[in-house]
Amino acid sequence: MLAPSSISFGPYLRQMRKRAGMTQSDLAAAVGYSVSFVCSLEKESRQPDMATVAQALVPALGLQDEPHLAARLVELAAAARGERPPATLSSARRSHITQSDEERPNLPTPPTPLLGRAGEVHALCNRLLGHGGRLMTLLGPPGIGKSRLALEIASRLQSAWRDGALFVALAALDDPAIFPATLARALHLSVEASQSATARLISHLRRKEMLLVLDNFEQIIPAAPLVAELLAACPGLRVLVTSRERLHLRAEQRVRVTPLALEAASALFLLHAQAVRDEFSLAESDRATIAAICRRLDCLPLAIELSAARMDLLSPRHLLARLTEKRLELLNDGPQDLPPHQRTLAAAIQRSYCLLSAAQQRLWRGLAVFAASFDAGAVAALALDPAGLELLAARSLIQPERQGETESYRMLETLRAYANEQLSAAGEENSLRSRHAAWLLGLARQADGALRSGSRPEWLARLDNEMDNLRGALGWAVQSEPETALALAGTLQEFWYSRGYNDEGREWLRRALAAAPGASPARVRALNALAQLLGQQSDYAAAQRHLEQAQALAQSLDDQAGLGEALRLAAWAANDRHDQATAVALFHEALAIFQALGDRLHAADVLTSLAHFGVLTPGADKRQIQRWLEESLLVFRALGDLPGRIFALHQQGLLAVAGEAYADAARHYDEALGLARALGQKPEIAWGLALLGEAYWLMADLERADVCWQEAYQQFIALGSREAVAITQHHLGQVARRRGRWEQAAALYAESLAVHQAAGDREMTARCLAGLGALALARGERAEASRLLGAAKTIFDTLPPFLAPADAVEWAGMLDNIK
Structure with a gap:
C-alpha cells in the first residue's frame, strides 16, 4: 500500500484540465467518455483506471511532453486505488526531474519531518x-x-x-x-x-x-x-x-494555523529530545509530564522545539517546573540554523510587538491580566481602549472566539508571558490587576443578585467561563488587596456551592480570611460561605466553629443579613449533628430576621426548611406544612428562583412518601431533578437522584432505583460528601440484597455502617444494622440475624418513627422472623 499523498487525484486532474484550457465537455469529447464520467473522476466519486489515465487522459491533456506531470497523474490514480504506478512511468518522472533540476527553483530542505499536520x-x-x-x-x-x-x-x-x-x-x-x-x-x-x-x-x-x-x-x-x-x-x-x-x-x-494537537505536540517534543539525548526514551511516568509541558507551551511547535533542546540537562519533571517559573527565559537558546527571529521565542514575539504603535503596545500588554477570554466590555472596564482588539486579532497577537452572540478574544499563554513581562517593565501591572480584580468583583456581585432569578443559568455559565480570570484575580488580590480577595471569594458563595467547587472554594476562602483579618460584613459573608462548603464535605465541627465566629461578628457589626444567613446555616449544621430541636429553633430565629428585613426570598428558604423538618416529625401538622410550602413556592415562582422550587418539590415528595403516595413522590422528585440538571446544580442533582431512587425503591422498582442510586453515588464522590456517599452505599446494599447478591450487599452495608457510626448518625446506623440482619436471615444464620436486628431495634426504639411506610412494613416482618 502506498503512503497517503497530500494531493488527491480529482483536484490534480481538474488542475491539469484547466492548465490545458479545457472544459469538462472538451476533455470528455477528447477521451470518448461522457461529461458525467469526467465529473465523477474530479469529484472522486469514481476510482480512476490507470490504463485509461495513461492511454487516454495523458494524451488528451497534452502531457506527452511533460513526463513528470504525466507520471504524477498516474501515480495519484494508483494511490487512489491503493496500488503502485507502472515502473516505466515512475522512472520517466524521475528522469525528467533529474534533467530539469538546474532549471527549477530549489526549496529549502527541512531538517526534521512535519508532525501532526x-x-x-x-x-x-x-x-x-x-x-x-x-x-x-x-x-x-x-x-x-x-x-x-x-x-x-x-x-x-x-x-x-x-x-x-x-x-x-x-x-x-x-x-x-x-x-x-x-x-x-x-x-x-x-x-x-x-x-x-x-x-x-x-x-x-x-x-x-x-x-x-x-x-x-x-x-x-x-x-x-x-x-x-x-x-x-x-x-x-x-x-x-x-x-x-x-x-x-x-x-x-x-x-x-492552529496549535498542534496534544498527541502530535508530544511526539514533536520526543523527536527533538532524542536529538539532543539519544538515550532518552519515553517512560510511562513521563507521558503525563510531557503532555503538561506541551500544554504549558500552548502546543506551539517552535516553543516545543526550543524546550526539548533542554533535555540534555533537565528531566521532564524539572523542565516543567522551570517552565512554570521562567517560561521565556528557558526558551532563549535555539539552533543557529534557524532564522534569528526564531532562535528564541521571545525574539519571535518581540518582532510582532515592535510592529505595534505605542497605544497598541499598551493595549496588548494590558490584556496580559486576563487569564481566560475577554470581550470589549471587559477591556473597557480596565480603562483600556477596546477599539484596538480587531487589529491585534488581525495580527495574530490575540485569538478571536465566539461565545453565543458575544465576540470575545483569548491570548495564548506563551504570548501572555511576554506581554506580562512588558506590563511589569512598564510599571503598569499593579494598577491594571487592581482594575481587573475590581471588574470581577463587580461581575460577581451582579451574578450574586441574579443567581436566585430566572437568569441563573446564564450567570452560572458566565462565571464558569470566567473561572481562570477569577483564579488569577484571587491569587493576585490575596497578596496585594486582601479585602478585595475576601469580598470576591465570599460573593462567589452560591457559585462555589452550586457548581460543586467545594475544595477550591474552601481554599480561596481560607486564604482570603487569613489575609484580611479585619472585622467587616465581607468577613461575615466569607465565614458563612466557608461553613457551608465545610458542611457539604461532612466537616461539621469546623463548619460549626466558623458559624459561631460569623454570628458573633455579625452581631457586633449589626449585620442583620449576615446574621440571618449564619443562623440559617447553623440550623442545617445542627441537623447534620442530628439535633433537630436546635435546628428548628435556629430556623425560627433566622425567619424573624429575614421577615424584618423584608427579604422574601430567604424567608421562603427558611419556611421550606421548616416544612422539611415538619415532614420528618411524627404528629406534625401536615396542613401547616402544606401552607409553608405553598407560600414558599409562590415567592420562588414570582422571583423566578429555581433552586428554591427544587427544594420545595423535594419536600412535597417527602409529604407524598409519608402518605404512601409513592408515584406522586417520584413525580415531584423527577420534576426537581429536571430543574437541577438544567441548572447544572450539582448538590441538588445528587440529592434529587437519591430521593428519586428511594421513591422507586418504595414502589419495588429495583431497576430504576439502582440506576438512580448508582449515579447519585458517583455525584456524591465528586462532591466529596462522605456521609452522603455512605447513605447511597446503604441504598445500593438494599438493592443488592433484594437481588440475592449477598456478598456485595454485605460489603456495602459494612462500609456505610462504619461511616455512620463514626459520624454519630443513629438513624442510618440502625438501618445498616437492619440490612445486615436481613442478610443473615436470608442466609439462614438466625443467631447472627437475631444479634444484628436486636442491635438495630435498640436504636430504633430510642428514635421517633422515621422509616417510610413500605420500609416500616419490611422492618416489622424482619422482627417477626426472629421471634
Whole structure:
C-alpha cells in the first residue's frame, strides 16, 4: 500500500484540465467518455483506471511532453486505488526531474519531518490545486509553524506546475518599498535601469506556471498590492503567503494555523529530545509530564522545539517546573540554523510587538491580566481602549472566539508571558490587576443578585467561563488587596456551592480570611460561605466553629443579613449533628430576621426548611406544612428562583412518601431533578437522584432505583460528601440484597455502617444494622440475624418513627422472623 499523498487525484486532474484550457465537455469529447464520467473522476466519486489515465487522459491533456506531470497523474490514480504506478512511468518522472533540476527553483530542505499536520497539508494542497483562488495566506501567532507548513505544501506541490515552486524568505525585510527588488533577486532576475522591478517581475512571471511562497510577510503589509498585481498579470502564478496579519486583498484565501494537537505536540517534543539525548526514551511516568509541558507551551511547535533542546540537562519533571517559573527565559537558546527571529521565542514575539504603535503596545500588554477570554466590555472596564482588539486579532497577537452572540478574544499563554513581562517593565501591572480584580468583583456581585432569578443559568455559565480570570484575580488580590480577595471569594458563595467547587472554594476562602483579618460584613459573608462548603464535605465541627465566629461578628457589626444567613446555616449544621430541636429553633430565629428585613426570598428558604423538618416529625401538622410550602413556592415562582422550587418539590415528595403516595413522590422528585440538571446544580442533582431512587425503591422498582442510586453515588464522590456517599452505599446494599447478591450487599452495608457510626448518625446506623440482619436471615444464620436486628431495634426504639411506610412494613416482618 502506498503512503497517503497530500494531493488527491480529482483536484490534480481538474488542475491539469484547466492548465490545458479545457472544459469538462472538451476533455470528455477528447477521451470518448461522457461529461458525467469526467465529473465523477474530479469529484472522486469514481476510482480512476490507470490504463485509461495513461492511454487516454495523458494524451488528451497534452502531457506527452511533460513526463513528470504525466507520471504524477498516474501515480495519484494508483494511490487512489491503493496500488503502485507502472515502473516505466515512475522512472520517466524521475528522469525528467533529474534533467530539469538546474532549471527549477530549489526549496529549502527541512531538517526534521512535519508532525501532526497531515490533514491540513492534504486539504490545503487540494485548495491550491482547485479553483478556489490563486492566493492563500497562512495566518497565526509567532512560533505556530506557518513557515514549516508552507514549505511542506510547496514541496508536495512543486511538481504540479511546470516551473515548480520558489520559497522567498522575507523575515529580514522591513521596508515594503524594496520588496519588488528582493523578489526579483530571489528569481535571479536582472533589472535594467530603464525598467522597474515590478515590470521585470511581470515580464518574467507571465510566462511561468509556478507556486511562489512568500514567508513572513507581516512586516511589509503595505507591499501587498504588488502581489495582487502579479496575480492579475500572470495567470499561471499561485502565491502562498505566511503572515501574522492578513494581506487585505480580495483574492485572498485566509487560513488560520492552529496549535498542534496534544498527541502530535508530544511526539514533536520526543523527536527533538532524542536529538539532543539519544538515550532518552519515553517512560510511562513521563507521558503525563510531557503532555503538561506541551500544554504549558500552548502546543506551539517552535516553543516545543526550543524546550526539548533542554533535555540534555533537565528531566521532564524539572523542565516543567522551570517552565512554570521562567517560561521565556528557558526558551532563549535555539539552533543557529534557524532564522534569528526564531532562535528564541521571545525574539519571535518581540518582532510582532515592535510592529505595534505605542497605544497598541499598551493595549496588548494590558490584556496580559486576563487569564481566560475577554470581550470589549471587559477591556473597557480596565480603562483600556477596546477599539484596538480587531487589529491585534488581525495580527495574530490575540485569538478571536465566539461565545453565543458575544465576540470575545483569548491570548495564548506563551504570548501572555511576554506581554506580562512588558506590563511589569512598564510599571503598569499593579494598577491594571487592581482594575481587573475590581471588574470581577463587580461581575460577581451582579451574578450574586441574579443567581436566585430566572437568569441563573446564564450567570452560572458566565462565571464558569470566567473561572481562570477569577483564579488569577484571587491569587493576585490575596497578596496585594486582601479585602478585595475576601469580598470576591465570599460573593462567589452560591457559585462555589452550586457548581460543586467545594475544595477550591474552601481554599480561596481560607486564604482570603487569613489575609484580611479585619472585622467587616465581607468577613461575615466569607465565614458563612466557608461553613457551608465545610458542611457539604461532612466537616461539621469546623463548619460549626466558623458559624459561631460569623454570628458573633455579625452581631457586633449589626449585620442583620449576615446574621440571618449564619443562623440559617447553623440550623442545617445542627441537623447534620442530628439535633433537630436546635435546628428548628435556629430556623425560627433566622425567619424573624429575614421577615424584618423584608427579604422574601430567604424567608421562603427558611419556611421550606421548616416544612422539611415538619415532614420528618411524627404528629406534625401536615396542613401547616402544606401552607409553608405553598407560600414558599409562590415567592420562588414570582422571583423566578429555581433552586428554591427544587427544594420545595423535594419536600412535597417527602409529604407524598409519608402518605404512601409513592408515584406522586417520584413525580415531584423527577420534576426537581429536571430543574437541577438544567441548572447544572450539582448538590441538588445528587440529592434529587437519591430521593428519586428511594421513591422507586418504595414502589419495588429495583431497576430504576439502582440506576438512580448508582449515579447519585458517583455525584456524591465528586462532591466529596462522605456521609452522603455512605447513605447511597446503604441504598445500593438494599438493592443488592433484594437481588440475592449477598456478598456485595454485605460489603456495602459494612462500609456505610462504619461511616455512620463514626459520624454519630443513629438513624442510618440502625438501618445498616437492619440490612445486615436481613442478610443473615436470608442466609439462614438466625443467631447472627437475631444479634444484628436486636442491635438495630435498640436504636430504633430510642428514635421517633422515621422509616417510610413500605420500609416500616419490611422492618416489622424482619422482627417477626426472629421471634
